[in-house]
Amino acid sequence: MPLASYALGMMDASVYAPEVFARGLPSTPQSSAVGIVPAGSIADAAAPLLALQGIGLSFGGVVALADIELSVNPGEIRAIIGPNGAGKSSLINVISGVYRPDRGHVLLDGVRYGQVPTQRLAHLGVARTFQNLALFKGLSVLDNVASGLAYKVRSNFAGQVLGIGRSRGEQRDSLSRAGQILEFLDLTAVRDRLAGTLPYGLQKRVELARALVAEPRLLLLDEPMAGMTASEKSEMASFVRAARDRFATTVVLIEHDVGVVMGLSDRIAVLDYGRKIADATPDEVRNDQRVIDAYLGVASDNEDGAGI
Amino acid sequence: MAAITSDLTSAPVLPKWIAPVLLLAFAYGVVPLIGSSYLFEAILLPFLALGLAGVGLNILTGYAGQVSLGSAAFMAAGAFAAYNFNLRVEGLPLIGSIVLAGIVAAAIGIVFGLPSLRLKGFYLAVSTLAAQFFVQWALTKFSWFSNNSASGVIDAPRLSIGGLALDGAVGRYLFALTIVSILTFLAYRLVSSQTGRNFIAIRDNETAARIIGIPVLKTKLLAFAISSFIIGVAGVIWAFAYLRTVEPDGFDLDRSFQILFIIIIGGLASIRGAFFGAALIVVFPLGLSRLGGFLLGDVFDSGVLDMSQRIVLGALIILFLILEPDGLVALWDRIRRRLLFAWQST
Numbered sequence: 256m257p258l259a260s261y262a263l264g265m266m267d268a269s270v271y272a273p274e275v276f277a278r279g280l281p282s283t284p285q286s287s288a289v290g291i292v293p294a295g296s297i298a299d300a301a302a303p304l305l306a307l308q309g310i311g312l313s314f315g316g317v318v319a320l321a322d323i324e325l326s327v328n329p330g331e332i333r334a335i336i337g338p339n340g341a342g343k344s345s346l347i348n349v350i351s352g353v354y355r356p357d358r359g360h361v362l363l364d365g366v367r368y369g370q371v372p373t374q375r376l377a378h379l380g381v382a383r384t385f386q387n388l389a390l391f392k393g394l395s396v397l398d399n400v401a402s403g404l405a406y407k408v409r410s411n412f413a414g415q416v417l418g419i420g421r422s423r424g425e426q427r428d429s430l431s432r433a434g435q436i437l438e439f440l441d442l443t444a445v446r447d448r449l450a451g452t453l454p455y456g457l458q459k460r461v462e463l464a465r466a467l468v469a470e471p472r473l474l475l476l477d478e479p480m481a482g483m484t485a486s487e488k489s490e491m492a493s494f495v496r497a498a499r500d501r502f503a504t505t506v507v508l509i510e511h512d513v514g515v516v517m518g519l520s521d522r523i524a525v526l527d528y529g530r531k532i533a534d535a536t537p538d539e540v541r542n543d544q545r546v547i548d549a550y551l552g553v554a555s556d557n558e559d560g561a562g563i
Numbered sequence: 564m565a566a567i568t569s570d571l572t573s574a575p576v577l578p579k580w581i582a583p584v585l586l587l588a589f590a591y592g593v594v595p596l597i598g599s600s601y602l603f604e605a606i607l608l609p610f611l612a613l614g615l616a617g618v619g620l621n622i623l624t625g626y627a628g629q630v631s632l633g634s635a636a637f638m639a640a641g642a643f644a645a646y647n648f649n650l651r652v653e654g655l656p657l658i659g660s661i662v663l664a665g666i667v668a669a670a671i672g673i674v675f676g677l678p679s680l681r682l683k684g685f686y687l688a689v690s691t692l693a694a695q696f697f698v699q700w701a702l703t704k705f706s707w708f709s710n711n712s713a714s715g716v717i718d719a720p721r722l723s724i725g726g727l728a729l730d731g732a733v734g735r736y737l738f739a740l741t742i743v744s745i746l747t748f749l750a751y752r753l754v755s756s757q758t759g760r761n762f763i764a765i766r767d768n769e770t771a772a773r774i775i776g777i778p779v780l781k782t783k784l785l786a787f788a789i790s791s792f793i794i795g796v797a798g799v800i801w802a803f804a805y806l807r808t809v810e811p812d813g814f815d816l817d818r819s820f821q822i823l824f825i826i827i828i829g830g831l832a833s834i835r836g837a838f839f840g841a842a843l844i845v846v847f848p849l850g851l852s853r854l855g856g857f858l859l860g861d862v863f864d865s866g867v868l869d870m871s872q873r874i875v876l877g878a879l880i881i882l883f884l885i886l887e888p889d890g891l892v893a894l895w896d897r898i899r900r901r902l903l904f905a906w907q908s909t
Contacts, residue, residue, distance in 0.1 A: 417752075
């Protein structure tokens with residue numbers, strides 16, 4: 256069954272260009288997707304930009320994700336929280352195609368995928384950051400951010416070497432857009448430093464810049480505030496919000512720090528042991544007894560040593 | 564004093580192309596006039612050939628992060644391909660043979676780069692050994708490649724560009740210098756282009772590179788192709804301008820290691836580094852033999868020289884890996900900065 260559905264997903268992807276789906280031509284798979292989403296979700300008639308259907312993933316005997324349903328509406332900031340090992344990062348990796356789920360599908364803009372094609376992710380308008388920094392240490396900050404536009408480059412290496420054809424324009428365009436993003440995220444002062452030499456908090460922000468420069472429709476942030484000080488966290492939160500407002504980007508973020516998430520996100524899904532135990536607005540999640548038992552209670556008990 | 568300070572403040576903002584242009588002007592204008600034939604034959608020609616091979620390997624290993632132990636095979640492919648094109652295609656100018664030879668080397672590089680799509684690091688290095696052994700075997704086995712010469716030895720044709728004969732040490736030096744300068748300039752352009760940034764991105768974090776939409780497989784094969792092209796042309800210079808007669812055994816695994824050492828000692832991911840490393844590798848045995856002969860006299864014969872050369876070179880590589888992993892380039896930049904600082908503070 257997983258194999259067959261995988262093949263089906265790939266067929267969808269190859270036969271129909273995603274743009275066709277974006278225009279809403281075959282709306283049937285889309286609406287059926289919404290129909291499967293449980294009534295508890297507040298997904299309305301507007302088609303979700305991203306939907307997960309019955310995602311299951313195990314590593315050997317360890318069940319990382321079990322029957323996860325999730326829908327993300329355009330323009331919202333959607334948080335996924337949960338204790339360590341709840342499956343949050345696995346979920347992001349499934350959405351970005353790094354992992355192939357054992358069961359279930361990912362619907363991006365109405366197109367059904369068994370495994371999201373990682374290589375085409377940027378073309379689909381999806382960008383992500385990584386929990387453990389994944390910058391290109393040997394490139395300057397500006398070049399790191401400009402590399403976020405590499406997927407658009409049409410000129411070949413010969414044109415670039417000789418400086419002919421469209422390569423000059425592309426080079427100028429990507430560097431100027433990278434410069435704008437650096438300004439937006441207040442990174443202009445370090446644009447010529449090697450990324451590997453920056454302090455941790457700034458590297459996290461450069462990674463956000465690299466993801467944002469492509470102006471993605473869907474931005475996946477894997478613990479963007481992990482290991483930051485309180486002031487850095489609130490700064491990062493304001494950057495995420497500003498990015499959503501400026502680029503109309505839909506944001507899915509994974510976070511440990513419940514306080515930051517409550518203030519930042521529109522809806523929160525809570526994972527525990529690979530299962531979704533709650534999916535609601537911050538206020539409702541805050542008062543959900545199961546969430547308090549699974550996560551908030553534990554976190555407040557050992558606040559000083561949280562996550563260690 | 565005021566004049567000196569203003570001079571100093573203007574020094575760091577000199578455009579980047581000044582130093583290479585001055586160097587080239589010196590290499591073209593002054594060196595041919597003052598150099599002895601020994602300088603060309605024993606130092607500058609091997610330096611240019613190995614430096615260019617280092618540039619090629621640095622694109623693959625230093626920039627794109629794919630370790631290769633097959634450099635000598637690509638040099639051999641280039642040398643023998645150029646020989647055969649020159650021999651068998653009527654009326655093809657020498658430059659045409661050289662370009663075609665580079666393309667042949669690039670094609671072989673792509674074939675032996677295919678394992679890089681699955682293998683990384685040490686395992687990839689071992690798989691590139693296949694190129695090393697296969698090419699050497701094929702060139703020895705099929706005497707067609709060496710025009711049925713009994714020993715597999717090929718003799719270089721006369722060098723000429725556009726009807727201008729380039730015989731003699733100086734002519735061959737100018738021939739090598741011209742090709743090396745052009746290819747090095749293009750390599751420099753390449754590593755600062757978007758393609759060059761893609762190479763570094765794949766080296767530093769392949770998963771992230773794939774996620775942001777860099778075509779990883781295509782880019783890796785491109786790195787193999789470009790690198791092999793440059794190394795192949797370096798092989799042509801090695802065979803046609805430096806040694807004049809070569810055999811497949813001259814491109815053995817030792818040569819591949821030599822080129823790898825050049826970029827490790829000179830500095831990974833640096834175009835200048837390849838030439839720094841090549842200079843050291845070429846000058847070092849000569850200096851060692853002079854020094855040994857001076858200190859020990861007749862005891863220091865060629866056997867002792869060969870052995871002591873290996874020992875000192877090995878020690879040097881270990882020292883560089885521990886103390887200066889960024890190679891001679893980093894050392895050079897640090898010394899230059901110190902000198903500039905010391906000069907400014909006086």
